[in-house]
Amino acid sequence: MVKLIAEGYSSKQVAAALVISYKTVERHRANVLAKLGMRDRTELTRYAIRAGLIEP
DSSP states (O other): OHHHHHTTOOHHHHHHHHTOOHHHHHHHHHHHHHHHTOOSHHHHHHHHHHTTSSOO
């Protein structure tokens, strides 16, 4: 899910790709951001690049 969000997919697109609800995606995204101490999608994208999940 982090990879999809960092690649720019919307929550609705992530939900469709993973066959889960939009609200589940939103909740997981919020949990991931909180656990990593991040505030927004931009920070998550930077993290994904550093972790090698996506290419810049």
